[in-house]
Amino acid sequence: MSRSRIYFFTLLIIFFSCPASVTMASGLSSIRDTSMSLPSWDMLMRVFLLKDYNTRVVMFGTMSLGLAAGVIGTMMLLRKRALMGDALSHATLPGIGLAFIIMIQFGGSGKYLPGLLLGASVSGAIGLGCIMAIRHWTRLKEDAAMGIVLSVFFGLGIAILGIIQKMQTGQASGLQSFIYGKTAAMLAQDAKIIALVALLIVAICSLMFKELKLLCFDATFAQSQGWPIFFLDAIIMALIIIVTVIGLQAVGLILMIALLVIPPAAARFWTEKLLPMILIAAGIGAASGFAGAAFSALLPRLPAGAIIVVVASVIFALSLLFGTARGVVHRLIDHTKLSRKVAQQNLLRALFERSEGSRSLSEQNLSANASAASTSFKRLLLARSWSPRKLRRTIRHAISRQLVRARQYNHFSLTSNGLAEARRVVRNHRLWELYLINHADIAPSHVDRGADELEHILGPSMVDELLELLAVKHPELAMPPSPHVINSRSAAARAERHRSKTGSAKRT
């Protein structure tokens, strides 16, 4: 508990220091006279009201790209192939280079965009084929297959670019933009292509939503139902290749991977359902695209692609912490609530069992006793292995909820509310013990622990079922007596002492 808390705070600090380190670094660079002046109000208005034609184009393009990548990335993440985009985007490079050379050889301009994109798609598809072949034919796992294809294809791409650079007709500088992207220089035509592809992806995903959903969550089941798994996977891969290829020019190779991975991973923290997850991922993708474009328009010399990714990562960090479905804080709160409830019920049971042990077991006596008899802190402390601090805290909570009353100095007893709750818990505990003894053939001395874990989560319907099951053998089900010696450290110690005494007596 405390350890995980320490981890958590470290995480918190580190995540907030990430953006801080950026600002710190910019502070450092301002010493070197590359100051980052804050944009004026005019500038802000110009950017956010989309008055600039150029900004408008870039924003449109990056937002569509983020949206498309978010949608298809979700599928990829759920198919457990998050890094496939990484491998495929690296694998497109030789195709781009070869297409350039071929177009030059046939007297073209070499930078004809559809030609380059075609080359990229073809070589991406070949890379995908290689990954599948390596995985199918050798004992290497998918990670090694992706690593091999990624590095070898990219190496080939670099070698081809090296050749191009030394060609007479050179001007290969444009090809570099496929690696780093040139977001700010996006043309209206590029933005239109991106938007079209985004539309295509959204259309295909919504048409095949049911099939893809099945594939993402239970591929084996889908296969047994007769769905063509391979074909569906191929569609996802094809869409990934397409979105990667169009994204290469906009944000560059590595940052394209980020757009495919980060928004879906962030969306996962907010929901457990596929459709909301896709929508959230698309939203995060689009929002980072917007913010990235805005920042790079406002501030000089910030690479828009990188800013998009940083914005997405900040959103990811926030989602990781505060997501409503799987966020760290959310889960921590749930966990704390549960452990508090468990501690509470343990306290009630301990109080009940102590007072039960001291007097006779008859029904009226019991309820009278439990509310009247008080138990000392010391005895409670011995009831289970809890620290004094934890016990004191638990008692304080119980008193504030009026389940437990403080008697004289350091003595506590149950209130009538507390007694009712304690009876319920003890009953659950013992019912489960009886169930284990009767139906799971476990020795009475071994059932306490299992019941200790389960008593807190037995629902009313379970209790009813247990009652039905056990009613024949055990007539005293209203409050069954414990099937074993009430286990406490003092009892165990006493038994131990007793045993050693008798043992030594025998020996003498």
Next chain:
Amino acid sequence: MDWTTLDTWIVITGVLSAMSCALIGNFLVLRKMSMMGDAISHAVLPGLAVAFLISGSRGSITMFVGAAIAGLLTALFTQWIHKFGKVEESAAMGVTFTALFAIGLILIVRGADSIDLDPGCVLYGAIELVPLDMVTFLGFTCPQAVWILGCVLLINILFTLLLYKELRLTCFDPALATTLGINANVMHYVTMTLVAITTVASFESVGSILVIAMLIVPAAAAHLLTNRYGLMLALSMIFAATSAALGHISAITVPTWFGFADTSTAGMIAVVAGLLFSLVMLFAPHQGILSKIWHQLRLSLRIASEDILGKLYRLEEATSDQPTYTQAVAIPANKWINRLARMDLSRTRKITREQNAYRLTEQGRNVARQLVRSHRLWESYVAKHFDLNVDHLHDSAERTEHYITQTMQQEMIEELRHVQTDPHGKKIPNQQSDEANSNKKGRKA
């Protein structure tokens, strides 16, 4: 091609960096974390940038420290996001390294005037420029990169040798390692730090793409060649050295065949490594594709020939009047594998052909008897122990008969208390032919 001292230095640099990467890469491949190499080699960028911004120099030590910290952070962040966020590990890796890379890119671009770092240089390196930076140390004049890479290789080799058995254990069974008192987590982070250091030492000269290639490809190729850990380490280093040397040579020569100028050595080293890998993937003795196909072919050939023999034997059994002659029609000749099997059987003299009929030789009959015996024993066994209809027994036996050994036959016959007939009422043939048996008895009598 004119070879100069420069080329020699380039090859030496390439070989050193490739070998140090390949050695560490084995652990990545064996622990199924190959993409971690990719992640770390991208994610060192911000470490380098910050180290530069703080120290203001490109001195090696600060760079190393910065990169090692960045590499370690990548591993840590990945682990944390995976653990606390319950994100799948590869996705966590993807998030971490792209975010770090983006931050690094921003840092570099923001400080571009002051930072003498080019992201391009980080990605593809400039191995061609290595020999220009010579230093003299202890009387030897070497390029600086050779010194650095030599040290890193030495560190990696020492690390591997000193922690030989611990590393082996954590690679193959981290849980067992932990129970034996070896902290698998510490080993993990130490390995990751070494990956980061190796990456940094290499990227300056050969670029991060080559680093990824050398981390993964030679180790993967070695993994396909052997099952032994020590041999795998050695083989991967040999592969790495070979591809580095061949890579540089082909970078100079290959493009000239097509009338182009020479190209990037780093890129070509990766390509050569890829080619070597595909050769291994095709021709490896046990794991190779060809050998797998060959074994599969051998198996189907054996099954096909045994099926033919079994069929002939059963025909003989049914037409006991003219025992040795059967019609060729009985053997399905339409499939190529059957034709091949028939040729093989004739070659090994298990069947003979007379006009249109095939006949079992004595040798062939012995094999066939074993097969039919296995078949019928299996049927009896399944009939006894599984609640199956009699008409369901044949298919299972038809598949299993080819894999039943003598000892299994013996066990089954004992289990079945020496039954004489199978569930269909057919006689289970004896180990030897009846004549041989009677001969033996006769001799005994």
